[in-house]
Amino acid sequence: MSAVIDSHGHAHGHDHHHGPRGGIMRWVTTTNHKDIGTLYLWFSFIMFSIGGLMAVGIRLELFSPGLQFIDPDFFNQLTTMHGLIMVFGAIMPVFVGFANWQIPMMIGAPDMAFARLNNWSFWLLPFAATLLVLSFFMPGGAPGVGWTMYAPLTVQMGIGMDLTIFAVHILGMSSILGSINIITTILNMRAPGMTLMRMPLFVWTWLITAYLLVATMPVLAGAVTMTLTDRHFGTTFFNAAGGGDPVLYQHIFWFFGHPEVYIIALPGFGVISQVIPAFSRKPLFGYASMVYATSAIAIISFIVWAHHMYTVGMPVTGQLFFMYATMLVAVPTGVKVFNWVATMWKGSLSFETPMLFALGFLFMFTLGGFTGLVLSIVPVDIQLHDTYYVVAHFHYVMVAGALFAAFSGIYFWIPKWTGRMYDEKLGQIHFWLTLVFFNMIFFVQHFLGLAGMPRRIPDYALMFETWNAISSIGAFGMGLAQLLFLYIVVKCIRSGEPAPQQPWEGADSLEWTHLPTPAPYHTFETPPVLK
Amino acid sequence: MRGKRVIPVLAGLAGLAASGGAHAIAWYFQTPASRMAQDIDMLHQYVMWLIIVIFIGVFGFMFWACYAHRKSIGHKAEEFHENTTVEILWTLIPAIILVVIAWPVTKVVIAQKDTTAADITVKVTGYQWKWGYDYLKGEGEGIRFVSTISTPRDQIEGSAPKGEHYLLEVDNEMVVPVGKKIRVITTAADVVHSWWIPAFGAKQDAIPGFLRDTWFRPEQIGTFRGQCTELCGKEHGFMPIVVRVVSQDDYSKWVGQQEKASAAAGDRPGEMRGAQELVARGEAK
């Protein structure tokens, strides 16, 4: 991490230069947005690895019909924890890592608005993650309820469920505090001349995402708290015996759950909106439309939640409303895809690793978006709900979508962060391996869902054998490919080629145009003057 | 080239599936056994073709740009970066396409919810981990039984070869007459389950303490299999559903047999037993 080296990058006479203190305490007490960004990124990689191991365990059992390695109860625990760890421990924190590193530099601010709060927002996460992982070692093990934690199944679980509920509270708190920080920073600390409509789109997507987080994380907290009280304090929110209703839980959860998936996707959109123009050497097409489209997606995301619930028995008018609203979200999403392609059109393209991942994102996020359109159609969803078609859909948008965007961003910005270039050849190999193995895992799962294989089952009927075997082989390959990624990152940090001041010809946001490479520990202590 | 591989791979896999041997590699909806399942299949194909055309169009542009607008062949970037007309067009046209999709879909949504005027009403109760069937109204009224997976444990554990209907077979099948409208009322005794037969296009969650309903009209004689589709605990993957559709005559015969058997077991007509008793009965079988 080159931020250790305090290269005195600002050109005026103030003499408050001090490097960060050394050792563990540096990382425990840092209030520097670059350090905290680094913490988030490494934390998310560790969680990604743990969640990935669980996925490999799941796919190992699903390799062939029959129960070979894992009993059904533990299988349910693995699927639950895989989901919770990946969503809350990997994919959300990685983008918070990007937010921390990039937002201040991109708006010309010296740091986040609440630097100490920033530190606490991060350090909540390892505690929450520990609670989650600890649940495996409790009597009864981790809860086997799916990451969606439907009632009243959750009422039957052991103490692992309560640990999970507390972990979810802490994770939510971290997100809310971080979002308050991000909103305040963006609204108050932009350099003079940086109007909202001049901000890089990445900053816009995080502004919108932060509002989504503040609005929805408390709803999740409500749902799991009601589960906690139903479990232990005699309430009957989700129990008909006391006048409650299990479907109430589903409404509350999905009112959070749907904006949540846009919380995951939107920062990825932001990264792509930085990478594609840079490697097309052409400005982002339709900047204003992109801002409006992202806002429209965020607003519409609040009125579509029951498309996760078409089969609970809601009245037909409800099904129709949610279907129309869900189809509607395809319009602004399509606008964004068209704008990205139009950015590339008649540009001057090069295909370094960040661009490869961005193109992979574009192609496969759109594919996932289309299967989402298929699922929004109520009669078709009646057949596909709770089958592997849904599993395929959300892995396309969250892995081939958000994760690819994260990889793209890491390769793109690692020179700015470390002052060193990653190995381009190895980066390309990582891309191709990930692309091929990802599709091997998940493309065939569409077939499984169409053919009738339900989700969350450890064993299956014989007609599903072939695709499951292929999918499992893909999983092993994809897992190994990510070890290559770790190697690339570590090798870059330790011994990568020193990066030029402008490694990417077409990149034009403030961190590239106004700051040295690597970025110094403190940047923009005096705001830049923008023309 | 990037991503272009997916389409030939898809074609190859489709070919593989189509040429699948005695045990065909299932990759698409099961053969529809009801008009509704047929309608759903048609809707799906309609949407899929639309999507494929749009997808090829959009990514045709992207791949063309990757090929013809590369820096390495000397292409210079142009300056344009906004165009309001184009933005309006590619907002309105997709919106119109969505209306074109929603129009035929709406009729099917409404039809799928219309459970009125059923010939036979069957109440289906989800248990951890089996199904209970109660014929409430219509011919066969009063018949009730529990349906549990009948795949032997040693097949699951791998010490015996797996049978043809591995994990999709039960001791007592739900029997209905062909061509009649069957209304299925679902409820559950413990947690949320979901009752699903793909060949009929009928899926309905079973919520404890509440009634929900759906319907199907089987158009073919045969045996149709489905599974529980809502995570309900440890054995969620081991509570299948089997519906046997028979001719009207065979159905009347089956009804007669069931009524004789239940009279012999001393059941009173119209009786509803608690979960404990039903489970005990089922386990005693």
Added chain:
Amino acid sequence: MTLREENLRLSRRLAIVALGMFGFGFALVPFYDQICAALGVNSIVKRSEAPRNTQIDASRTVTIELDANAHDLPWRFRPLVNHLTVHPGELATVEYEIVNLRGAPVTGQAVPSYGPQRAGEYFQKLECFCFTQQTLAPGETRRMPVVFVIDPGLPKDVNTIAVSYTFFEVAGRGGKS
């Protein structure tokens, strides 16, 4: 005012708001009951008044399918008929029978459910064992009526209503037995 004083004033105000919200959470318990009563939203155990309009709509009939579930209770619970046909506006009575199989007194609460759900609004109960908890002595058999009328406002496209009662054991605090 100095910055420190301003901050203190703001903190005090925020603390009052936080305490107020906390108190609001407690106050919600009686509020909820009152709001439901005022809006008529507690239809599940609402006892309807005798209908002012005793006009029977002889032009249509509605089939009522009766269902009974003893959720986790050691009871035998059944309707004495499986279904009946009524005219909207017509007063009807059905009987249910419960038998306590356990050798100890058991208390249960019946919760109704309707298919289609919206029909519940139009299923007006004048008399129902679901209004109160039922305690049965060991081995006791009891027959209880439900007196109801279908509101003639029932939408024309609904001609079958499934009415289901599920008995849950009342075991002190907590619905889970």
